[in-house]
Amino acid sequence: MSNDGKNLADIVKNVHRRLRQELYKTGDLESVWINHCRNVPCLKKYASSMHKLATEHWEQLRVSNPATSRINWTWSFLQYYFFSGGLQQHRQKSNSDTEWPKLILNESKVAVLDVGSCYNPFGEYEELDVLSIDLCPALESVYQCDFLNIPLGKTTVIDGQSVLSLATNQFHCIVFSFLLEYFPSPSQRWTCCEKAHLLLLREGILIIITPDSKAAHSNSKVMRSWREALSAIGFKRIKYEKLQHAHCMAFRKNSVESVLKAEDRELLASKMYIPQDFYNPSDSENEEKDEIKFTEAELAEGFTNLPLFDE
Numbered sequence: 001m002s003n004d005g006k007n008l009a010d011i012v013k014n015v016h017r018r019l020r021q022e023l024y025k026t027g028d029l030e031s032v033w034i035n036h037c038r039n040v041p042c043l044k045k046y047a048s049s050m051h052k053l054a055t056e057h058w059e060q061l062r063v064s065n066p067a068t069s070r071i072n073w074t075w076s077f078l079q080y081y082f083f084s085g086g087l088q089q090h091r092q093k094s095n096s097d098t099e100w101p102k103l104i105l106n107e108s109k110v111a112v113l114d115v116g117s118c119y120n121p122f123g124e125y126e127e128l129d130v131l132s133i134d135l136c137p138a139l140e141s142v143y144q145c146d147f148l149n150i151p152l153g154k155t156t157v158i159d160g161q162s163v164l165s166l167a168t169n170q171f172h173c174i175v176f177s178f179l180l181e182y183f184p185s186p187s188q189r190w191t192c193c194e195k196a197h198l199l200l201l202r203e204g205i206l207i208i209i210t211p212d213s214k215a216a217h218s219n220s221k222v223m224r225s226w227r228e229a230l231s232a233i234g235f236k237r238i239k240y241e242k243l244q245h246a247h248c249m250a251f252r253k254n255s256v257e258s259v260l261k262a263e264d265r266e267l268l269a270s271k272m273y274i275p276q277d278f279y280n281p282s283d284s285e286n287e288e289k290d291e292i293k294f295t296e297a298e299l300a301e302g303f304t305n306l307p308l309f310d311e
């Protein structure tokens with residue numbers, strides 16, 4: 001990978017790392033997140049670096065080897081599920097008699113919410129009606145919105161370039177592409193997944209893509225833990241594939257509502273961990289304190305192996 005690509009990937013990874021360090025130092029998740037959202041120069045630098053990294057460097061790889069692309073993977077899954085009988089197959093398997101949402105029949109478009117979109121990579125597909133949102137958009141086609149704190153209600157309200165609220169039971173698909181590992185805490189990842197469940201129509205799809213250049217099995221316990229947590233919300237994993245640089249997963253919203261007790265929610269939220277959550281560079285004993293064991297290499301790198309970075 002070129003030096004330019006490495007520098008851009010470093011900018012992105014350093015923001016993730018700094019958030020984790022701040023949380024470790026203060027233990028105050030709310031203040032860490034508020035301060036981060038106020039740091040506009042940092043958010044803007046991240047947005048332009050991520051945009052450039054994806055469109056100038058990863059795009060080359062997508063052209064030369066389409067099977068490595070998270071965008072292609074997502075599109076081909078959505079084609080299968082919404083236009084080639086996948087939905088009906090899974091409906092039969094789950095013995096559901098739910099009627100197919102009218103929106104699809106009327107407009108022939110899949111309503112997609114792309115969270116943490118950055119540069120609207122799914123805007124290129126005519127069959128998708130995409131609402132792209134980001135904490136700090138890189139392009140005007142993406143609306144500003146902090147998904148962690150956005151109110152959910154009866155209608156989606158957009159004011160200028162910002163989304164002020166999102167309507168529940170509205171979307172056929174929600175995409176978290178390289179989003180969840182941005183957050184320093186499992187509870188924030190869990191909040192995102194719970195919100196996705198409320199926003200999706202029944203039988204809708206949550207796509208989760210998380211970067212990892214290692215072999216599939218090396219982080220299989222992490223992926224299994226996520227699957228268990230999501231299952232408790234009412235999501236069934238119906239597709240998993242390890243691409244060269246990412247885990248790609250499709251979860252189907254099976255149940256309409258999930259009633260979870262506060263203590264269960266806390267336990268389930270902790271299942272949305274990533275290896276770096278356990279890593280503290282200044283305390284080598286930290287690993288010993290945690291129930292879940294990782295090797296030194298896993299702790300140091302974890303999911304921070306962004307595509308192309310280690311080539």
Ligand SMILES: C[S@@+](CC[C@H](N)C(=O)[O-])C[C@H]1O[C@@H](n2cnc3c(N)ncnc32)[C@H](O)[C@@H]1O
Pocket residue numbers: 012047050054115116117118119133134135136145146147148149176177178179182
């Ligand atoms: C690694 S980038 C991924 C960009 C794009 N989805 C892709 O696959 O290339 C993560 C993005 O998530 C955005 N993000 C982080 N927290 C967010 C939040 N709470 N609400 C909305 N977007 C958020 C960041 O601003 C950043 O653009």
